[in-house]
Amino acid sequence: MNALRAKSLSFRLLTSEGLVLAAFFALVAVVLEQGFRESAEEALKERLQVQVYSLLSSAELKDNGELSVSQNLQDPRFMNPGSGLYGFIRQTNKKQVWSSPSAIGLDPPPLPDMAPGEPAFTREKRNRYAFHYRVIWQTLAGMEREYLFTVVEDGDFVEQQVKHFAVTLWTWLLVIGVVLIFIQFSLLRWSLKPLRRIVRDLESIEKGTRSRLDHYYATELQGLANNLNAFISSERAHLERYRNTLADLAHSLKTPLAILHGCAHSFQGNQDAVIEQLTYMDKIIQYQLQRAAAKGESKTVGASDVSDIIRKTVASLTKVYLDKGISFDLNIPEASPVYYEEGDLYEIIGNLLDNASKWCRKTVRVQVALKQRKNRRNYAVFLLIEDDGPGIPQQKLGEILKRGVRADENIHGHGIGMAVVSDLIELLDGKLEGMPSKTLGGMSWSVYLP
Structure with missing residues (x-):
């Protein structure tokens, strides 16, 4: 207050x-x-x-x-x-x-x-x-x-x-002061009414009940309203273009993916693993397609199991990095239900575990805890992922969260994985912390989700 x-x-x-x-x-x-x-x-x-x-x-x-x-x-x-x-x-x-x-x-x-x-x-x-x-x-x-x-x-x-005069004087000054403060308060509310109106209109735009600032505002605020309308139109155009591009990408991948899925039945030996990965890829595309078509609408989110997502991701990464013989040390509950989109959790956990597997020597450690408190704030889930790799220099920790930046340019990748993780955690109003691992000597990533 x-x-x-x-x-x-x-x-x-x-x-x-x-x-x-x-x-x-x-x-x-x-x-x-x-x-x-x-x-x-x-x-x-x-x-x-x-x-x-x-x-x-x-x-x-x-x-x-x-x-x-x-x-x-x-x-x-x-x-x-x-x-x-x-x-x-x-x-x-x-x-x-x-x-x-x-x-x-x-x-x-x-x-x-x-x-x-x-x-x-x-x-x-x-x-x-x-x-x-x-x-x-x-x-x-x-x-x-x-x-x-x-x-x-x-x-x-x-x-x-003098005493009688002072009592009378202070009494009247107090009464006059209260009246003047009330008058000032009334004048202040009347003067700031255009600001409150533009704030209410911005809240309506945020809720989706209004598309632009179309009321008549005070002369001093009209320029601000015009600039905000231009900014809102520009952002909506960019957002619509991003959604369309993502939708086109998802649709264009669906047909080749279906062909690969059909061809997988003719494979021998690793047929189950191929089908499993294709199914996982199909889920990712469906998830991205839903996000592209959502257009900012709020939907009811069911419970997702963090522990189950970690186990499935670890099982996939074990096959991908079979030649490294990675030892995954999992310190997670049997079940960790949280109310987040399963696709968001797959993006966060998958990218962090993939990076840890890529950079580690032999060991990746994963820890999950529910209902954690940090900096006087309560969080629903805490995720800690560590590896025994070379780590990331302190001066590059902030850079790798930018799109297109990789910790080592000699390693294959697009440099968007950690940027996606950072953006998702920020959208979920969470907290991402990166630092050298005190126990394994490599990199340590801490994720706090409310």
Whole structure:
């Protein structure tokens, strides 16, 4: 499931757009939250400035130089201990002249560096804000006094405002984000609809229900559809030509084969062997003729016995290579039923055993195992064929699977046997591995069929 999502273009686009959108909303939320905090602090500053002016209006410098503050302050919170609003009046020598009843037990905030008539707004410890104002008063007698008026307020109200704003902001951004992602998903599906349509048409062509891409596609995809149609037509023409050629070949061989079959009855001695081989050749031609006429149609496949095919092939090769006296070491089950075309299995096993017999010195070993697992994949049958011949150089292993290439040009052959084996195994979604034999010293071929 994760692999399918990783390959999905829609999933990748939607994920990337979602990540960009989330990053953008997070940045917007941080900026707006910081802006709201600064705005709330600015409002608090103006409010504290009003409180300082209120203290100034309530204070009076007497002729003897003493400062007195009226008990009837404008804000009653100054009179309640722990109310969150505190007032302090100090001289420039840090001597405290007055503090509000609400500031009992509290120390005044540090004195900022400021000139007379200049205000200062600071944020103190324990989430408190302070507004300072420095003044110089002169009595009627000409006596001057310098005082620092300070009003402190707890920042809980500001924090509550910011928290409430943040919750509201993130909630709405989340709702908007979900709506935008849904809109993006809808637009993405609508935008990729032509691609999904062409994919469905290609699947119909693969199933055989449609012969070409004949719908009207988006302008950007029309060129692709035309190229695919040209490619499909070309491949069908090639395939039809191959089928016709193979059918003609099979038909042309049937008559000479029938004549040979009839003449074989007049042979003496090896008559049974000749008839057996002619029958085997006839089966091969019938199989190839059926493949040529199949035209890609899927047919129900019955069970074929791998062990029986190996025994019959070995019996034939023993007669063909009688002069070599080959020892066939068979490690196979009594029966190995698998659901494959018998002709395909004859092609694979026959070519591999024929090559092993051709190149071996004296020994060919065959091993069959059912229900094998390799590279986290289950296989229905495993076939191992080894010989004690000279083997194949590592650099030629890939070359001999190509048509027309032989391991040794001095040896008779057409160079298509291993290519046929490789093509068949690939069509059957199997796996073919070639390597030097560790036990016999020659070549080792491993075949895995699902």
